[in-house]
Each structure stands twice: as C-alpha cells, then as structure tokens.
Amino acid sequence: MLYRAPRGTADILPKEQACWRFIEQKVAHIAHLYGYERIDDPAFEDTGLFARSVGEDTDIVKKEMYTFEDRGGSQLTLRPEGTAPVCRAYLEHGLHNLPQPVKLYYIASIFRYERPQAGRYRQHYQFGFEAIGDADPTFDAEVIDMAWQFFLSVNLHHLSLQINSIGCKNCRPNYIASLKNYYVGHTHQLCPDCKTRLKRNPLRLLDCKKPSCQQIADSAPRSIDYLCPECDEHFSRLKSYLELLDLPFVVNHHLVRGLDYYTRTVFEIQPEAGGAQSTIVGGGRYDDLIEELGGEPTPAIGFAAGIERIILHLKKQKVAIPPLPKPQVFIAYLGDAAKDEAIKLASTLRRTGIGVIEAVGSKSLKAQLRQANNLGVHYAVIIGEEEVKTGTAILRDMISAEQKAIPLNEVGKHLDFLRT
Numbered sequence: 001m002l003y004r005a006p007r008g009t010a011d012i013l014p015k016e017q018a019c020w021r022f023i024e025q026k027v028a029h030i031a032h033l034y035g036y037e038r039i040d041d042p043a044f045e046d047t048g049l050f051a052r053s054v055g056e057d058t059d060i061v062k063k064e065m066y067t068f069e070d071r072g073g074s075q076l077t078l079r080p081e082g083t084a085p086v087c088r089a090y091l092e093h094g095l096h097n098l099p100q101p102v103k104l105y106y107i108a109s110i111f112r113y114e115r116p117q118a119g120r121y122r123q124h125y126q127f128g129f130e131a132i133g134d135a136d137p138t139f140d141a142e143v144i145d146m147a148w149q150f151f152l153s154v155n156l157h158h159l160s161l162q163i164n165s166i167g168c169k170n171c172r173p174n175y176i177a178s179l180k181n182y183y184v185g186h187t188h189q190l191c192p193d194c195k196t197r198l199k200r201n202p203l204r205l206l207d208c209k210k211p212s213c214q215q216i217a218d219s220a221p222r223s224i225d226y227l228c229p230e231c232d233e234h235f236s237r238l239k240s241y242l243e244l245l246d247l248p249f250v251v252n253h254h255l256v257r258g259l260d261y262y263t264r265t266v267f268e269i270q271p272e273a274g275g276a277q278s279t280i281v282g283g284g285r286y287d288d289l290i291e292e293l294g295g296e297p298t299p300a301i302g303f304a305a306g307i308e309r310i311i312l313h314l315k316k317q318k319v320a321i322p323p324l325p326k327p328q329v330f331i332a333y334l335g336d337a338a339k340d341e342a343i344k345l346a347s348t349l350r351r352t353g354i355g356v357i358e359a360v361g362s363k364s365l366k367a368q369l370r371q372a373n374n375l376g377v378h379y380a381v382i383i384g385e386e387e388v389k390t391g392t393a394i395l396r397d398m399i400s401a402e403q404k405a406i407p408l409n410e411v412g413k414h415l416d417f418l419r420t
Contacts, residue, residue, distance in 0.1 A: 008114070008122025010308075018324045019311050023154065024107060027127045030150045034142065036103040036129055041085035043109060047075040053084040053289055055260025057201040059193075064112040078111035081259065082128040082304055083286065084293075090132055091295045100133030101300075107307075119278070119309035128283075128304035135287060135299035137234050140265045141241035143301050147269060147281045148247055155319045156310070159280075162252035163242075163267045165235040166203065166223045169288060175226035176202050186216045206254045214254070222253040231264055238265060261286040265301065271313055280313065281305040327355030328418050330372035330398075334365055334384040341383050345393070345411060352412055353419040373398060379418075381411055 005011055012020060031038065047067050054060050066078040079085060086104055089095070095102050107127045114122060129146060131139050144161070151159055167175060179202045187195060190205075194213050197204045206217050227235065242249050249267075257266045266284035283303025290298035314321065329349065333342040346358040357375060359368045365382070372380045382394040382403075393411055396403035406414055 006122070008116040010121055016311075019314065019321050020307065021324060022321050023127075023307055023310060026150060026153050027105065027107060030146060030153065031105045031129070033149075034103070034129075034146050036105040036131075039086060039089060039104045039106050041079070041082075041089055041106065041108065043111075044076045044078050045085055045088065047077040049084050049088055049293070050077055050080060052292060053087070053259075053261050054081060055201070057197075058204070058260055060112065060259070064114055066111045066113060079108065080110060080112050082106055082108055082110065082126060083130060083259075083261070083289070083302055086128075086130045086302075087132070087286075087289055087293055087295075087300070091290065091293060096133070096290075096295065096298065101131045101139065102133055103129070103131050105129045119306065119312040121308060125307040126304045127307065128302060130300060130302035132290065132300040133298055135234075137238040137265070138241060140234075140238045140285065140301055141245060141247075143283065143303060144242065144249075144267055145245050145247060147267075147283070147303050147305070150305070151269065151280075154310070154314065156313055156317060158272045158317070160270050160272050161247060161249045161267065162255055162270065163238070163249050163265065164223065164252055164255040165227060165231060165238075165264050166256055166262060166266055166284075167227050167231045168263050171226055171228035171231055172203075172223075175221065175223050178221045178226065179203070179205065182220050183216070189213075189216060201260075203256050206256045217254050220253075223256070224251070224253070234264055257282060257284055261289040261292070263287045267303070278309065278313075280309045325355070325420065326376070327357045328378040329354060329356045329415060330368075330375065330377045330380045331356060331358045332365060332368035332372065332380055332382045333359060335388070337388045338383040338385060341388055341408065342381075345381065345383070345408065349412055349415065352416075354412065354415055355418070355420065369396075369398075379415065383408070 050065060051061055060080050065080050068076055070076055086106065090102065105128065109123055110126050111123050114120060116122060129143060131143055148161060166172065180198065183198050183205055189212060190198065191208065191210050191213055194205050194208050206220060208214065224235065255266055255268060262284045264285040264287065268279045269281040270279045281303055285301045287299040290300060331342045331346050333339045342358060346356045349356045357377065369380060378398055380396040380398055382396060387393050391408050392405045393408045394403050395406050395414055
C-alpha cells in the first residue's frame, strides 16, 4: 500500500525550504524592530478555550475544529487559531504582572477542516503578533504598520490595506439590532449558512463570500454609523495615525472578521487583484478576550498571516528568494587508505565550521568530480594513494578548474574563509 499525505496537508520539501526560512527570518527581524518576543504554545488545547474565545456559533467551532477525547477523558482540540492560546499563556504564567503591553509573536501550525484550495490547507502555518495590555489606538497603528512593513521587507507589493471598526459591547447591540432588521427583509435571498447566521450570529452575515449575499451586504447598515463616542474617537485617531505613517488604507464596511472576540479595530491585507478570499493578513482588537478567559479587563490587539498564502504570492510576483547556505567543499578519494584520510579530514573541517560533502562508495574519480559539479560546490579536495604517501591533498577550484597540491594538514587553513 502506498501511503500519501492526508488530504489538505502538504510536505515541505527541501527545495521549498529556502522560501520558508526566508519568511521566518523576516518575521524574527520585524519582531526585533518592534520589540516582540517569541512564544510557542502546545499544538492542542482544552476544547473549551476555543469554544469560549472564538465563539460557539462561528464556522470554526461548528464545522472546522479537529476535536478528540484523549485516553484520560479530556476533550482536546488541535489549535485552529493562534490568539486564544497566547492569551491563555498570558494568564497562566502571570504575564499580566510584567510591564504592559506584553508583546509576543509566534510561528505555528494551525488545523482547520476546510475545503483544500490554493494557499489553504487543513494543516497550515501562520505567524502572529499580539500586543496585550494597552488600549491606545497608537498600538493599533503600530501593529498594522508592522504587518505592512513585513510585506515591504519580503518585496511583496500591489497590496490593499482595509480597516473597519465594529464597536464594543456597549454600542454593538444597537448595530446588531439594525442589521437583523435589514436582513429580515432579504431572508429568501440568503444562502443556507446566512439564514442560520441571521438567527445566531448576525455580524457574520457581512463576512459571507457568496456573491448573492455580498450584494445584499452592499446596502446593509454600516457599523461605523453606530459607534459610541469612545469607539468613534478611537477609530478617528487610528485613521489619523495611519495617515501619519503614510499607510494607504481604505475603510471596508463589510469587514468584520470571522471570530467573536474582535472589538473595535479590525483589518486585513489583501492582494489588490485577489479579493477577500486571498487575504494574507487578518487581525484586530480583542479587548474583552482576556476577561472572558478569567482575567482582569485587558485590552489587546494582534494579527495573523498565513505562510502558504504569502509564499503563493511571492511566487506570483516572482520575488527572488536567497538560497540557503550549503557546503562548498567536496572530498573525493581513491583507495581504502585515502578513504580513511578523507573521513578524518571531513570530520576536522566540519568541527571548525566548514561544511563538507564527502564522497561515498567506490566511484571513479571522474564520477566523484561529476557529483561535486552537480552539487554546485566551489572546491574539491582530492586524496589518492600518492597523496596518502606524501601527506598532501589536491585542492581543486571547480569553477576555474585550477588545482594545486597542498599539505594535508593545511587544507583547513586554505579553506578557512568558508567557516560559518
């Protein structure tokens, strides 16, 4: 039986690793510039954490979570999103006692039972940034700016930054009531999912991607028209800060995000030609989430970005990715005695930080050098029976084809500039 990767998953092969490491390095660099520290959470959590934070009526909880009972009878769920686990860790480990805001970032696998498509897998990877402990809209602007600067750093362009405010628990009920009144008159035109949302989670009506439902949403009440004075001031200041930072944003009145914990600011970054279904960054405020999980009222904001989707757009825009470093030295040998010397030399060079690929088997010297050429190494060290007798080695430049005999114990000195 030939086994294959489960549907909705993918192997990340060696030839693809350069792109992944490129993104991870840029994420770490941006985190350093903005003062964020890395956190790594378990791949699974108590199911109640996500039901309580993400929302029991969301598509994620109702349709997409991988939930199981372990041998001890605990109900556990593979991580379907990254914010709730960070907030759980913030509370569990007393991070609220540190100077606020606490700035954290993660790179993690995410699990959702969705229909697989380009850039969307049932096990996919994302990175996220969370700033916990401050309500000032300057932090909203900083987080959005950080997301934008990340994409500039990886040379992705032609992007659209979209923002909205969905208010808070004080002003949102009036908006929800108005939204329900509007949609009741369009019930017969709604898709089956939206008919359910109208009863259980009206805000999600604006998030439906079906064209017929989007047409109805075009004339729906706007959340910014129902903001309380505090939320209205917060959103106005955010827009002014984004203008100060020269960030080209548009206000998208359909934008609500798909998780119940969002409050006030929500934002997405999308490729200009892709639309909402190709969103590569999504985030916003979640000022009530820490309290919902048992902590004190604690404002927070963050975002997450899908790595597979980013790679998809890097390829579409033909962004050049720097290759991963690889050994630049190949050791070839002829005869058993030379093989012993080759083994010792390879070990010596590696211990000094010089990468080496060593020939194996009993191939001819011509075949070994062909292998070195195919591997793209710059230098070959050749040891034969004569070299064993004289304590020398031949150092060959594989690009220029120039070569010279050098003492075997001085090979490392001649290659010292390759040390990492």
